[in-house]
Amino acid sequence: xxxxxxxxxxxxxxxxxxxxxxxxxxxxxxxxxxxxxxxxxxxxxxxxxxxxxxxxxxxxxxxxxxxxxxxxxxxxxxxxxxxxxxxxxxxxxxxxxxxxxxxxxxxxxxxxxxxxxxxxxxxxxxxxxxxxxxxxxxxxxxxxxxxxxxxxxxxxxxxxxxxxxxxxxxxxxxxxxxxxxxxxxxxxxxxxxxxxxxxxxxxxxxxxxxxxxxxxxxxxx
Amino acid sequence: xxxxxxxxxxxxxxxxxxxxxxxxxxxxxxxxxxxxxxxxxxxxxxxxxxxxxxxxxxxxxxxxxxxxxxxxxxxxxxxxxxxxxxxxxxxxxxxxxxxxxxxxxxxxxxxxxxxxxxxxxxxxxxxxxxxxxxxxxxxxxxxxxxxxxxxxxxxxxxxxxxxxxxxxxxxxxxxxxxxxxxxxxxxxxxxxxxxxxxxxxxxxxxxxxxxxxxxxxxxxxxxxxxxxxxxxxxxxxxxxxxxxxxxxxxxxxxxxxxxxxxxxxxxxxxxxxxxxxxxxxxxxxxxxxxxxxxxxxxxxxxxxxxxxxxxxxxxxxxxxxxxxxxxxxxxxxxxxxxxxxxxxxxxxxxxxxxxxxxxxxxxxxxxxxxxxxxxxxxxxxxxxxxxxxxxxxxxxxxxxxxxxxxxxxxxxxxxxxxxxxxxxxxxxxxxxxxxxxxxxxxxxxxxxxxxxxxxxxxxxxxxxxxxxxxxxxxxxxxxxxxxxxxxxxxxxxxxxxxxxxxxxxxxxxxxxxxxxxxxxxxxxxxxxxxxxxxxxxxxxxxxxxxxxx
Numbered sequence: 001x002x003x004x005x006x007x008x009x010x011x012x013x014x015x016x017x018x019x020x021x022x023x024x025x026x027x028x029x030x031x032x033x034x035x036x037x038x039x040x041x042x043x044x045x046x047x048x049x050x051x052x053x054x055x056x057x058x059x060x061x062x063x064x065x066x067x068x069x070x071x072x073x074x075x076x077x078x079x080x081x082x083x084x085x086x087x088x089x090x091x092x093x094x095x096x097x098x099x100x101x102x103x104x105x106x107x108x109x110x111x112x113x114x115x116x117x118x119x120x121x122x123x124x125x126x127x128x129x130x131x132x133x134x135x136x137x138x139x140x141x142x143x144x145x146x147x148x149x150x151x152x153x154x155x156x157x158x159x160x161x162x163x164x165x166x167x168x169x170x171x172x173x174x175x176x177x178x179x180x181x182x183x184x185x186x187x188x189x190x191x192x193x194x195x196x197x198x199x200x201x202x203x204x205x206x207x208x209x210x211x212x213x214x215x216x217x218x219x220x221x
Numbered sequence: 222x223x224x225x226x227x228x229x230x231x232x233x234x235x236x237x238x239x240x241x242x243x244x245x246x247x248x249x250x251x252x253x254x255x256x257x258x259x260x261x262x263x264x265x266x267x268x269x270x271x272x273x274x275x276x277x278x279x280x281x282x283x284x285x286x287x288x289x290x291x292x293x294x295x296x297x298x299x300x301x302x303x304x305x306x307x308x309x310x311x312x313x314x315x316x317x318x319x320x321x322x323x324x325x326x327x328x329x330x331x332x333x334x335x336x337x338x339x340x341x342x343x344x345x346x347x348x349x350x351x352x353x354x355x356x357x358x359x360x361x362x363x364x365x366x367x368x369x370x371x372x373x374x375x376x377x378x379x380x381x382x383x384x385x386x387x388x389x390x391x392x393x394x395x396x397x398x399x400x401x402x403x404x405x406x407x408x409x410x411x412x413x414x415x416x417x418x419x420x421x422x423x424x425x426x427x428x429x430x431x432x433x434x435x436x437x438x439x440x441x442x443x444x445x446x447x448x449x450x451x452x453x454x455x456x457x458x459x460x461x462x463x464x465x466x467x468x469x470x471x472x473x474x475x476x477x478x479x480x481x482x483x484x485x486x487x488x489x490x491x492x493x494x495x496x497x498x499x500x501x502x503x504x505x506x507x508x509x510x511x512x513x514x515x516x517x518x519x520x521x522x523x524x525x526x527x528x529x530x531x532x533x534x535x536x537x538x539x540x541x542x543x544x545x546x547x548x549x550x551x552x553x554x555x556x557x558x559x560x561x562x563x564x565x566x567x568x569x570x571x572x573x574x575x576x577x578x579x580x581x582x583x584x585x586x587x588x589x590x591x592x593x594x595x596x597x598x599x600x601x602x603x604x605x606x607x608x609x610x611x612x613x614x615x616x617x618x619x620x621x622x623x624x625x626x627x628x629x630x631x632x633x634x635x636x637x638x639x640x641x642x643x644x645x646x647x648x649x650x651x652x653x654x655x656x657x658x659x660x661x662x663x664x665x666x667x668x669x670x671x672x673x674x675x676x677x678x679x680x681x682x683x684x685x686x687x688x689x690x691x692x693x694x695x696x697x698x699x700x701x702x703x704x705x706x707x708x709x710x711x712x713x714x715x716x717x718x719x720x721x722x723x724x725x726x727x728x729x730x731x732x733x734x735x736x737x738x739x740x741x742x743x744x745x746x747x748x749x750x751x752x753x754x755x756x757x758x759x760x761x762x763x764x765x766x767x768x769x770x
């Protein structure tokens with residue numbers, strides 16, 4: 001009988017690094033440890049793997065980084081391969097989330113390359129639309145005006161759903177880190193993860209912090 | 222206990238059980254406890270919980286949004302079960318409501334308790350007397366009071382939490398308390414009940430096979446909100462809990478073993494079953510008592526497939542009722558945004574249910590219903606809807622939060638009546654990888670269910686008004702609920718039924734067919750606890766006969 005206590009995932013999720021993804025690895029993100037109780041130990045393990053692989057490939061210089069917990073990490077890989085590196089910056093601009101995980105960005109970039117050549121070809125142009133101080137909706141509108149709306153929305157959709165592509169050409173690049181779970185992560189866990197101990201749900205839900213649904217232009221019973 | 226005897230890949234035991242799900246596992250546990258030697262055969266593989274959790278997390282959003290609870294489970298190439306993403310067409314569905322019978326079930330050790338939500342309902346006393354009381358359907362040959370002690374035992378075996386307060390019980394006629402009090406409600410359940418209960422909807426806690434404290438080697442439920450398709454921590458009852466127990470008692474459990482043939486003697490007693498192993502070699506199990514507990518589809522499927530010279534229409538089928546009367550709770554969903562935050566999605570996936578229309582005089586004319594407050598996080602549909610609005614940045618995050626906090630999803634179950642025309646037969650054209658005939662199922666829901674749907678829609682519109690609902694929607698296609706019943710129907714007359722009140726086949730003195738198949742009425746509640754109760758009643762009957770012989 002499984003008697004494991006629920007302090008996080010049963011096993012770590014996919015952690016294979018293809019050559020391209022390895023090459024795209026940027027510094028491990030300080031704020032990327034997304035969910036309470038999830039993956040903390042595994043993140044360290046991954047970092048060690050990343051450092052090991054990257055050191056072997058001689059791709060980076062070492063720096064010092066602070067983690068979310070304020071601990072100093074011994075080393076981190078750095079790489080600067082344009083235009084792929086720009087994908088992370090583009091993603092941050094399009095989502096308004098400045099703490100996106102660089103490794104996930106690497107996976108996502110590679111997955112777009114494999115699943116949708118048309119969208120992938122639009123990314124360099126999309127990158128050039130980015131302006132300093134721009135909000136996410138402003139960049140989205142600018143992309144739509146430039147005929148790049150589909151590519152921009154595909155990037156947003158991939159970050160929120162953790163999935164790139166459709167049908168037979170589909171790849172999952174994130175689960176608990178998918179942005180769709182972030183807006184409510186104070187209220188409920190991504191399914192299969194945990195937010196508290198037994199019967200935690202009897203505590204009152206968190207403050208609402210958003211407005212009510214609009215009353216107009218919607219179907220009533 | 223005595224151990225089964227193995228020789229040249231064949232096996233001899235007192236008791237031979239086909240199907241290692243909840244029904245077979247509970248019977249094995251009881252009979253092994255009586256000192257009988259027991260062998261269990263399951264067509265599918267053993268499942269690694271951790272791997273299945275990872276498979277789920279790595280499924281694309283479309284599959285998770287579509288509740289693909291099948292695709293994450295490994296299948297034996299020789300024991301297919303239905304798949305839908307994409308469809309594998311293992312079962313050919315036909316009839317006006319064929320697509321309402323697209324079932325999920327797992328062929329593996331542990332069976333479909335891998336991806337149930339652990340609801341443990343009892344039938345109402347009146348559900349056993351539908352013909353006598355309402356003039357529709359069939360009566361059971363046994364009463365609620367006959368089954369009540371077994372309901373208690375099944376709840377104790379599975380570690381069920383249910384309300385100790387009789388007012389919150391459905392039904393409240395019970396001889397022993399639940400093993401643990403109700404899984405406590407969160408804000409969503411409490412608030413919803415406050416709003417709807419003054420109007421007779423009667424929100425009650427769902428009795429469920431999990432606890433908020435450790436129990437019998439099982440961890441406490443931590444509300445991972447993933448009961449379907451898999452509890453990541455094993456806090457939800459799964460038949461593998463019993464399988465592990467029976468293996469410790471010496472029961473032999475053989476996975477990847479596809480039973481296809483049943484031998485009978487001149488007295489029509491079963492003498493042996495034959496199976497294919499994973500290498501397609503054939504073996505034989507002999508015994509004194511035989512139990513076929515595959516599920517409501519695979520049991521009649523096997524009985525028909527195993528037709529022999531003495532039983533040309535199929536094993537146990539002199540009544541021609543094997544594979545007929547197929548039932549399931551026809552389901553649909555109602556979704557809306559309430560005018561206040563309710564925050565469904567905190568805790569286990571199903572915690573409360575409206576049972577105000579579980580019973581009433583109207584059942585002479587149309588179906589009863591139950592309405593489950595789905596407590597599955599709304600994050601996926603909320604995100605899909607918000608992305609369609611073309612939002613980005615903070616506005617997108619706010620829209621997701623709003624839709625999750627205000628969102629409501631009600632899952633409604635209706636009661637079909639047993640109808641011999643709703644029938645499983647063997648395909649004349651389609652074969653599986655072993656060359657065995659695949660199942661075909663014809664399904665038609667008559668006016669009884671459709672009128673019940675209309676009545677439920679009126680109730681739902683009223684509930685929507687109570688919450689000043691927006692984006693109010695009711696699905697129009699009826700979906701399957703994986704509660705397989707009716708295909709080996711129980712009755713007192715061997716001419717129109719397959720098994721007696723102990724689930725023993727009328728045609729074969731040493732063959733039992735317990736589970737959902739014997740149930741002559743479906744009520745509106747999940748069938749597993751009734752299946753488990755019938756299993757324990759069968760086990761008593763088998764033990765009594767084995768003791769005498």
